[in-house]
Amino acid sequence: QMQLQESGPGLMKPSETLSLTCTVSGDSISGRHYYWGLIRQPPGKGLEWIGSIYYSGSTYYNPSLNSRVTISLATFKNQFSLKLTSLTAADTAVYYCARVFHYYGSGTYCDAFDIWGQGTMVTVSS
Amino acid sequence: QSVLMQPPSVSGAPGQRVTISCTGSNSNIGAGYDVHWYQQLPGRAPQLLIYGNINRPSGVPDRFSGSKSGTSASLAITGLQAEDEADYYCQSYDSSVSGSVFGGGTKLTVL
Secondary structure (H helix, E strand, O other): OOEEEEEOOOEEOOOOOEEEEEEEEOOOOOOOOOEEEEEEEOOOOOOEEEEEEEOOOOEEEOOOOHHHEEEEEEHHHOEEEEEEOOOOHHHOEEEEEEEEEEEEEOOEEEEEEEEEOOOEEEEEOO | OOOEEOOOEEEEOOOOOEEEEEEOOOOOHHHOOOOEEEEEOOOOOOEEEEEOOOEOOOOOOOOEEEEEEOOEEEEEEOOOOHHHOEEEEEEEEEOOOOEEEEEOOEEEEEO
16 A cells, blocks of 8 residues: 655754655555645645646646745655745645646546645744 | 635534535636545544545545535535544646645534
């Protein structure tokens, strides 16, 4: 059974760059044409999609974060990673990794997040 | 302000039926993009509850059902149980964002 595990620094300072890694177990990250996604949730608030990456390496990002976000694959480690630059307190959140169920439905391609990691809390504070 | 609008809270007694609405626009639900629903139990990661408007992943009880019409979608829960107390989120694709958008979430309280 596939599982995802996030690993992150916990505490960051404003203006620093967050590096977060998602480790996939139970299946190959490059198998079956999977997509992979990152979602975050500020304390007490709702979910925000950060971006997604295809097994081929192509990416798409939330425009509100686009200039600060990079998602990449490390297939030899069965991992994918997030880099988020110029951190502010507004980036304080639980960060989740998820597998994207990418399918053709209702006349277009659709993404649902079908397997999630447990999440890792990232706090940005001076 | 979320792109998809949900009521902040709903409540119901055990055994009752509740519905949670998700209202979008012509750049997301109204454009025909599928809606998905997630359940987030307290202190836990979200779990996919409904995908493709009406489909339940394996293991999800048939007490949970989804529907979609026009620019809105709904999640219905019948035979309400104490264990259903959680936050529920809808999600779809938005062409103006060129990516996924979530509703603000609805807290379900079982009285």
